[in-house]
Amino acid sequence: MSDVMIEVKGLRIVAGSETEGMSEIVKGVDFAVKKGEVLALIGESGSGKTTIALSLLGYTRHGCAFAGGSVRVGGTDVLSLDDAGRRALRARTVAYVAQSAAAGFNPARTLMDQVIEPTQLHRLMTRKAARAKAVELFRALALPAPDSIGDRYPHQVSGGQLQRVMAAMALITDPAVVVFDEPTTALDVTTQIEVLVAFKRVIKEVGATAVYVSHDLAVVAQMADRIVVLNGGEVQECGEVDQVLDAPAHAYTRALLAASDHRQGRGADERAAAVDGGTEAPLLEIRGLSAGYGRIDRHGHPAVCVLDDVNLSIARGSALGVIGESGSGKTTLARVVAGLVERASGEVLFEGQPLSAQLGGRTADQYRRIQLVFQNADTALNPSHTVADILGRPLAFYKGLRGAAAKRRIGELLDLVKLPASTAGRRPGGLSGGQKQRVNLARALAAEPSLILCDEVTSALDTVVGAAILELLRDLRRELSVSYMFISHDISTVRAICDDVLVLYAGQGVEGGQRKLLDRPPHHPYTGLLVDSVPALERGWLDAHRNIGSCALPPLSADSGSGRLCSFRARCSVRVDGKCNAVPPPLRTLPSGAQILCHRSADELQTLQPVRGAA
Structure with a gap:
């Protein structure tokens, strides 16, 4: 098989320690990738996708270890290499593009210095030649101002641009294999298209073999030649893209496809019926809202305007989707409603009563009845507190519940978000991404709110877990008559859960109406x-x-x-x-x-x- 670039046989990886016990997280995985081919690894969070992909670099995360099998890249037995051999392999033969480009760059160094660093570490070319090659890659990856963008620092470019700069850093050494680990998950839809097009073109031009890790089946359909479906560290199915997507052989693959259809809103007419608001006053109404940062002038305009003349209303028991690219003002809108950002001008009415621009000016009941669920549960939940502590705080603050009464209500909240009662004694670090987001939601529900502001609550979740969270939100809306402002850059998600839509661009509401406007x-x-x-x-x-x-x-x-x-x-x-x-x-x-x-x-x-x- 001279045309095979990657060959993985019987790969086993364990996690834990001898004192606490070892668990097998990758269980005898086999696959091969031909030269120039793009293989996708797909599956839910925890299925082993990234762990397997990192094995191609001879790397395991802290607390994990190789327990058996072999990994060969271009004829090299990766797992038999010593530390020096693996350092020589990385970046030179196998390069890696991480999910979060922002976390992968040093903020104190220019982009150019970091992009050419692998060539200098491996002594592949002069610094001048490396800079010239970097500019060529910037141009191939459709980056703006390719001759000068390398002089900027990471914070001076957008997320999509930084993701492409990271790809340039991976490709500058002409690696035989490139591993893409969820490289577009956090990007909005228009930026994602630009990045995918650039990746696909450059992979073809340089003739690299690629492994693409993703939970987004629609993205995989564009990028990959073949798919390996993973679940629980085991291969469930492996085949050509058309076969896996059109005629999946394994029940788990069919479940992934069904979850993708569900999340994209197919069959959305079967969801809870839209609420007929009749002549009843809206739960939330916003008129002529302007907000931003910095000093407010005498005309009511902030120095940096983020929202400009925004108008919307949310009926009781309904869901409004607010969509737009990164930087459109979606999160600022939610923070204004929550009282975390002061508005410069305009009115915000809750149940027909004015809401103070400052949180301190609101009544205790207004404060309780508007809750915000943050995008990243990892940073929203205190890692040193148990789930019981996290849920107990709003119960004590809003409801005065403590002791046995609080414990009983915590059990009810966990049941409401479909988590076992044993979760109460665990800390966030021991929970999956989907479980943490459910705890995040349970904390908001502890206040018994009328309106929940959901800020990109499924953007970091895989297809199956994201679909489960959406189903949970639909159930809660039906059972509790709670209303949502659902902020997202994912139109498929908005289609699946919302009745009405507001489209923001650069802080302006450019379109608004019923969800069918997207169809x-x-x-x-x-x-x-x-x-x-x-x-x-x-x-x-x-x-x-x-x-x-x-x-x-x-x-x-x-x-x-x-x-x-x-x-x-x-x-x-x-x-x-x-x-x-x-x-x-x-x-x-x-x-x-x-x-x-x-x-x-x-x-x-x-x-x-x-x-x-x-x-």
Whole structure:
């Protein structure tokens, strides 16, 4: 098998210690990858994907050890290498692109210094040659200003750009194998498309063999040639992408596909019926909201404006999805409602009563009835406290419950979020990502809120766990009549759980209406871009949509200086010079009932939008 680049046979990895006991987390895994092929490792969190991928570098996490089997890369027996041999292997023969680029870079050094560092450590080329090669990779990865971006520091580029810089660092040594570990999980849909296109093109150009770790089946369908399905450290299925996705042989693979369909909102009409608000006043209403950071001027505008003239309402028992790219103002909106960020101007009404801009100005009941569930449960839960301590605090603060009464209610809360009672005695470090997010949600429910602000609560979870959390949120809404503001960059998630949608771009609400506005054109041009950027679970989708948002735009004429111009005009392929950059867009109502801020009529948008994203 001279064309085989990677061969893994009977790989076993254990975790723990001899005193506390050892557990097998990778159980006799076998697979092979041919030269130039892209193999995807998929499965739930804890299935062993990353552990197996890291074995290709001869590495195990702290507390883990190789217990058997073999790993061969290009004929080299990786597990038999000593420390020096493994250091020589890493970056030179096998390179790694981590999930979090932000955590992988030194903030005190320039990007260029870090990208060329592997070439200097392995003495592959001069510093001048390395810098020239880095610029070539920046250009191939479609990074802006490739000649100068290397002079920036990590905090001076976006998340998607930093992910591509990390890929350049991995590829600069011309490795035979590149391991991509969930490299687009935390990116919004439009940025993800750019990064996937860049990765796929460069892998093909350099002829590298790749292992792509992911829980996103739609992404895998675009990137991989073959798939290995993992569960509990064991291979459940291995085959060509088309076979695994279209005719899965194993029940677990079928369950993964079903969870992906469920999370994308297929069959969403079967969810809890939308609430008919009738003439009842909204639970939450926001009018003309502006917010940001820094000194507020006499016109009510902050020095740095994050939200500008945002309007929305949430009926009792309903769910509003707030979508947009990173930096659109979604989280700031939730923090304004929660009282963590002061608004500069506008009104926020809760049950018809004004909410103070400052948390200290709110009543105890208002404080209790609006709860925020943070995106990252790892940082939201105190690692030194037990789950009982974490849930007991809001029970004591809001309800005055202590002792046996608190213990009883903690058991009820754990049952409500479908966690065993034994979880109460555990600390967050001993829980899975999905379990921690359930505890995060149980803490909010302890206050018996009317409104829960969910900030990207499923973005870091795998498909199966994310679908389970969405199902839980639907159940709680039905059982407790709780309302949600559901903040996400994942349109599939919003489709699955929300009744209404607000689309934010650069702090402006550019479209709002019922969830059906996402289903078909016409849309606001930005909404259309977001919808078109959601990968479909079908081969070739990325190639057919690789030009989304990247068409050449005609130059805009000079701005008139008028306030509140369309914030999307610089990226809009259907903009109108002399209107979009001269006067604020009118509020239009589309046939779907959605309201948009746009100079284009519904008929014009219907005609123009179907051609978006053509290859």
